[in-house]
Amino acid sequence: METTLKWLNWAKQIQGISQTGLAYTKDVYDKERYEQLRALSVEIMRQYTDVETGKLVELFAGEYGYATPKVDIRGVVVSDGRILLVREKEEGEWSLPGGWADLLLSPSDIAVKEVLEESGFEVKALRLLAVMDNHKHNPPAPYHAYxxxxxxxxxxxxAQEGVETSGVEFFGEDELPQLSRDRNTEEQIKLMFALLRNPERIPVMD
Incomplete structure (x- = not known):
């Protein structure tokens, strides 16, 4: 394993141990130690990434309870053989419309909501295509997500731009723009095309 991935995984493990410890400990001194571990994990991430401390706390060390992966929902919309992508204002790159799952909403609810908010299109959710681990398929990130x-x-x-998007377009499989790889890679987009061409295939899970 590359050195970069080692320190990243160590920081994530320290964060996970501290978060779970804080959820279950009843000892005030243990709580203080777990808080110190959490602060140490954030400091490690801050030293080796360009992510600001506030953002790290929000995404990486801002949750409580048993440590589990976050859930990212992406809506896959195809029309005339072309896939719907939105341009993210944050970095100017393109992605499938989507975002973090919200409380009290199902995965289908989130997909419908995110597509509307980011692209202007009203949709209905049809079926699950894939569940993928970002550790295995996307660039290294401060958080673990499915x-x-x-x-x-x-x-x-x-088509209508949203608060977080500055472009809404459909693209063919061989004409994909610069993608926001944290959100979706070229391999993932091409997999979506393949799955839609073969509706009998079961969802991909990895």
């Missing part, structure tokens, strides 16, 4: 790709069908609306 990415759920949900096939959606347009029912109304029209």
């Amino acid at each position: 990415k759920m790709f949900i096939h959606c069908e347009i029912t109304g609306g029209a």
